[in-house]
Amino acid sequence: MDATNAIKKFVLENYLFTDDDSALANGDSLIRKGIVDSTGMLELISHLEDTYAIKVENAEMIPANFDSIDTIGAFVASKRAS
Amino acid sequence: MTPLVARVANVAIGEPQRRAVADGSRRIDYATLWAEACAFARYLRSAGLAPGDRVATILTNSIEAIVACYGCWIAGCVIVPLNAQARRWDFEPWLRHCEARCVIHEAGNSDAAMALDAIEAPLLRIVTDAGSLLPAATWAELMRVEHPCEIARAESATLAMILYTSGTTGAPKGVMLSHGNLAANIDSIIAYLGLGRDDSIVSVLPFYYSYGASVLHTHLAVGAFLVIESNLVFPHLMVETMARERVSGFSGVPSTFLLLLNRVPLADYDLSSLRYLTQAGGAMAPATARRLHEAMPQAELYIMYGQTEATARLTWLPPARREEKSGSVGIPVPGVEIVVRREDGQAADAFEVGDVHARGPNVMPGYWRDPQATASVLVDGWLRTGDMGHLDDEGFLYLSGRRSDMIKTGAHRVHPKDVEEVIAELPAIAEVAVIGIDDDTLGQVIKAFIVLVDNASLTINQIKAHCRDHLAAYKIPKQIEFVDTLPKTASGKIRRAQLTATIGPREVS
Numbered sequence: 001m002d003a004t005n006a007i008k009k010f011v012l013e014n015y016l017f018t019d020d021d022s023a024l025a026n027g028d029s030l031i032r033k034g035i036v037d038s039t040g041m042l043e044l045i046s047h048l049e050d051t052y053a054i055k056v057e058n059a060e061m062i063p064a065n066f067d068s069i070d071t072i073g074a075f076v077a078s079k080r081a082s
Numbered sequence: 083m084t085p086l087v088a089r090v091a092n093v094a095i096g097e098p099q100r101r102a103v104a105d106g107s108r109r110i111d112y113a114t115l116w117a118e119a120c121a122f123a124r125y126l127r128s129a130g131l132a133p134g135d136r137v138a139t140i141l142t143n144s145i146e147a148i149v150a151c152y153g154c155w156i157a158g159c160v161i162v163p164l165n166a167q168a169r170r171w172d173f174e175p176w177l178r179h180c181e182a183r184c185v186i187h188e189a190g191n192s193d194a195a196m197a198l199d200a201i202e203a204p205l206l207r208i209v210t211d212a213g214s215l216l217p218a219a220t221w222a223e224l225m226r227v228e229h230p231c232e233i234a235r236a237e238s239a240t241l242a243m244i245l246y247t248s249g250t251t252g253a254p255k256g257v258m259l260s261h262g263n264l265a266a267n268i269d270s271i272i273a274y275l276g277l278g279r280d281d282s283i284v285s286v287l288p289f290y291y292s293y294g295a296s297v298l299h300t301h302l303a304v305g306a307f308l309v310i311e312s313n314l315v316f317p318h319l320m321v322e323t324m325a326r327e328r329v330s331g332f333s334g335v336p337s338t339f340l341l342l343l344n345r346v347p348l349a350d351y352d353l354s355s356l357r358y359l360t361q362a363g364g365a366m367a368p369a370t371a372r373r374l375h376e377a378m379p380q381a382e383l384y385i386m387y388g389q390t391e392a393t394a395r396l397t398w399l400p401p402a403r404r405e406e407k408s409g410s411v412g413i414p415v416p417g418v419e420i421v422v423r424r425e426d427g428q429a430a431d432a433f434e435v436g437d438v439h440a441r442g443p444n445v446m447p448g449y450w451r452d453p454q455a456t457a458s459v460l461v462d463g464w465l466r467t468g469d470m471g472h473l474d475d476e477g478f479l480y481l482s483g484r485r486s487d488m489i490k491t492g493a494h495r496v497h498p499k500d501v502e503e504v505i506a507e508l509p510a511i512a513e514v515a516v517i518g519i520d521d522d523t524l525g526q527v528i529k530a531f532i533v534l535v536d537n538a539s540l541t542i543n544q545i546k547a548h549c550r551d552h553l554a555a556y557k558i559p560k561q562i563e564f565v566d567t568l569p570k571t572a573s574g575k576i577r578r579a580q581l582t583a584t585i586g587p588r589e590v591s
Contacts, residue, residue: 013543016547016550017543017544017546017547017550018543018547031313031315034167034554034555035555036315037313037314037315037555037556038313038314038315038316038317038341038345039523039524041315041316042345058318058346058347061316061318061319062316062319063315063316066316
């Protein structure tokens with residue numbers, strides 16, 4: 001399973017409480033749709049740091065990196081590559 | 083009584099170029115805010131809305147939410163700001179109950195759209211998109227009209243706003259607030275905070291809650307500047323905004339301040355412009371207050387207490403007395419009286435715990451079309467707050483709990499029954515009880531105790547998924563525990579207070 005799919009599975013299980021892939025589109029806004037709140041975002045970032053051995057800096061915690069499965073997947077890929 | 087709408091008009095006439103609101107990259111001055119509110123009022127009138135008609139908004143904090151509110155008041159209508167995080171099962175009963183003649187919601191809010199589709203009564207439906215209340219051509223035409231803006235006459239008792247405080251269960255409870263209520267409470271808050279036109283504030287509290295509404299209207303009434311931040315998902319971004327805009331104020335609930343202290347390196351930001359911090363929605367731990375003071379020593383911290391039924395504020399703790407009166411929510415705001423009563427209705431002695439009652443020009447005239455509920459809280463001109471507490475020998479109020487089971491989680495209030503009824507819809511559920519349990523950050527989080535029907539099986543995620551489909555996200559229980567029985571009184575009422583202590587866990591999320 002690639003990182004984007006794995007991240008989506010985590011979000012589906014932990015914030016939407018389902019394994020139904022169609023419940024969330026990869027481009028859906030996690031923030032505007034109220035799927036992830038401030039506590040949830042902290043949990044999500046902590047999960048990404050543990051799973052992918054990356055360190056998310058304060059300056060990187062912005063909607064552009066964390067607003068959807070697609071943007072999170074791209075951000076994690078760029079962090080792992082660097 | 084000078085209604086809020088007249089105060090904003092005065093600022094717009096006196097200092098039209100004064101900055102009013104920032105919303106993302108958009109900024110408007112008072113002249114623009116006023117012109118847009120007048121244009122919206124013209125639209126409402128042309129659509130046939132009359133003074134007293136209810137206009138419901140389902141909007142997140144935005145310039146449009148402010149324009150809609152003041153436009154309503156110019157037209158003499160009653161604004162009904164509904165919780166934008168609610169679901170269709172909340173919206174439908176609220177809209178029916180207030181008999182909204184017009185509903186404004188954002189494009190893409192499918193819950194609002196579905197609720198409106200289910201309502202047969204004719205109503206004017208406005209869907210906002212891309213930062214405009216109305217389609218561009220209509221808006222441009224309305225803004226071109228040059229004749230003077232005619233403000234509907236508002237007496238002190240004229241109804242201005244209805245705020246719904248409960249969700250899906252039973253009869254919706256709509257707190258009626260008059261123009262006199264709003265004006266009186268706004269005057270009190272302006273006085274004790276010493277607000278003036280050079281003040282500015284970052285606002286993250288929803289306008290559809292009484293606290294957020296009071297932050298909005300107090301600042302606009304004096305010609306101050308309001309910076310809208312849509313959420314707290316990235317708290318450091320909000321602090322960046324506070325530093326960049328050099329704001330003089332910030333308002334939050336205890337969890338907001340904990341989030342800032344625990345998640346943001348505050349020392350990295352220049353927050354020296356902050357003059358006042360306000361906190362309501364529950365007690366702030368003395369240790370948190372001290373940390374805040376250390377992080378922003380020049381900012382005065384105002385601990386406050388109130389409720390929607392009293393427009394917003396009932397008491398405030400003068401910052402100079404905060405250390406000495408640690409744990410107190412302070413003294414009554416100007417114009418308000420507080421008494422603590424024994425069960426027999428007699429005034430309690432100093433330091434004696436009883437029911438907190440309040441009286442003042444900010445106390446609501448009642449619940450919308452619910453005389454029974456009104457009579458249960460308004461007695462002989464006094465508001466029974468539902469809170470327990472005592473006054474000290476100097477008249478400082480200390481709270482010590484509530485008679486009701488309402489859960490306070492972050493900035494939200496949740497009635498356990500709203501959650502219980504949704505969970506009980508699942509066929510495998512025999513019984514359910516929902517309580518609030520202490521949480522270091524949010525004050526309380528929601529916990530559900532579940533008794534399953536014999537031989538039935540249900541997972542925690544199935545219950546949470548059902549809740550997500552039917553409830554606002556903040557109402558989904560964080561914890562779920564399966565139990566064999568629920569503790570009850572002889573009459574069969576669930577003993578909520580005993581739940582955590584008496585029942586051993588079988589499966590905990």
